[in-house]
Amino acid sequence: xxxxxxxxxxxxxxxxxxxxxxxxxxxxxxxxxxxxxxxxxxxxxxxxxxxxxxxxxxxxxxxxxxxxxxxxxxxxxxxxxxxxxxxxxxxxxxxxxxxxxxxxxxxxxxxxxxxxxxxxxxxxxxxxxxxxxxxxxxxxxxxxxxxxxxxxxxxxxxxxxxxxxxxxxxxxxxxxxxxxxxxxxxxxxxxxxxxxxxxxxxxxxxxxxxxxxxxxxxxxxxxxxxxxxxxxxxxxxxxxxxxxxxxxxxxxxxxxxxxxxxxxxxxxxxxxxxxxxxxxxxxxxxxxxxxxxxxxxx
Ligand code: HMG
Ligand code: MG
Numbered sequence: 490x491x492x493x494x495x496x497x498x499x500x501x502x503x504x505x506x507x508x509x510x511x512x513x514x515x516x517x518x519x520x521x522x523x524x525x526x527x528x529x530x531x532x533x534x535x536x537x538x539x540x541x542x543x544x545x546x547x548x549x550x551x552x553x554x555x556x557x558x559x560x561x562x563x564x565x566x567x568x569x570x571x572x573x574x575x576x577x578x579x580x581x582x583x584x585x586x587x588x589x590x591x592x593x594x595x596x597x598x599x600x601x602x603x604x605x606x607x608x609x610x611x612x613x614x615x616x617x618x619x620x621x622x623x624x625x626x627x628x629x630x631x632x633x634x635x636x637x638x639x640x641x642x643x644x645x646x647x648x649x650x651x652x653x654x655x656x657x658x659x660x661x662x663x664x665x666x667x668x669x670x671x672x673x674x675x676x677x678x679x680x681x682x683x684x685x686x687x688x689x690x691x692x693x694x695x696x697x698x699x700x701x702x703x704x705x706x707x708x709x710x711x712x713x714x715x716x717x718x719x720x721x722x723x724x725x726x727x728x729x730x731x732x733x734x735x736x737x738x739x740x741x742x743x744x745x746x747x748x749x750x751x752x753x754x755x756x757x758x759x760x761x762x763x764x765x766x767x768x769x770x771x772x773x774x775x776x777x778x779x780x781x782x783x784x785x786x787x
């Protein structure tokens with residue numbers, strides 16, 4: 490009983506590039522995002538307005554956000570950790586901002602330098618102000634299935650933080666398997682608990698493919714009624730403050746599977762692969778996605 494259509498949110502320009510050692514030039518990021526805007530993708534997370542000392546690869550957030558050619562019907566989003574970040578996103582007049590925090594104390598501290606309870610008021614102010622400014626607000630919850638510092642995450646903690654974030658007024662919560670440790674059974678067990686109080690259309694899944702389970706986890710989530718998935722083109726990605734975190738689920742692989750199953754996404758596979766080849770050439774090494782390797786081989 491598969492859904493007729495699925496929404497794909499491309500996070501490559503943000504999650505994909507934040508962990509790259511060699512910094513991609515601003516003009517190349519802009520060219521890539523402009524290419525992505527022509528693929529039929531309706532949501533693109535383009536950068537992060539965070540402290541550039543923490544994430545040097547995205548220090549050009551404002552230039553990127555102001556430099557792209559916006560296409561009607563595409564929602565352009567950026568990560569914002571605090572009011573300073575929101576100001577940048579508002580200056581660039583982005584459509585959507587995404588607040589983020591972790592389900593586990595240690596990862597939250599390492600990633601945004603605060604305890605979980607200290608983070609809530611900071612994000613609440615950002616959400617309030619962003620909504621007042623007429624923006625859409627997304628929330629991310631990291632380390633939902635496991636934490637690089639604390640091991641397997643207690644689902645009670647996931648419920649606690651998820652509900653706090655949703656109460657703030659975010660329109661969607663993206664559940665992050667930050668270090669790619671989840672398996673389909675755990676995904677279904679955690680979703681089973683969350684879906685008791687959270688409507689399924691409020692949830693998105695954000696899988697990293699560190700151990701090769703991301704696509705199986707998508708299938709497990711589809712079976713639970715989830716229809717929004719994050720991906721990064723070519724399988725780029727990872728959180729620099731989560732040791733061992735590697736690439737996101739590759740958007741091009743996800744598209745291959747969904748289209749093969751007859752599930753609509755609105756995204757053009759050929760154009761998406763072209764965009765993957767473009768960023769691969771700028772990064773200068775083969776990217777991990779299977780779909781990209783398959784086209785490169787012919
Ligand atoms: P802090 O050091 O505690 O911040 O960092 P602070 O408020 O004490 O300020 C210290 C300095 O940072 C000041 O500058 C501020 O102006 C500056 P100084 O006076 O020292 O020159 N500052 C900023 N600069 C630019 N933009 C800002 C900003 N805020 C403060 N927005 C902070 C706290 C949150 C800023 C920092 O920890 C940070 O930037 N963290 C970002 C970490 C990050 O981006 N991680 C990756 C994204 S999350 C992820 O990948 C997971 C996800 O993909 C889902 C999943 O996979 O699970 C979403
Ligand atoms: Mg991520």
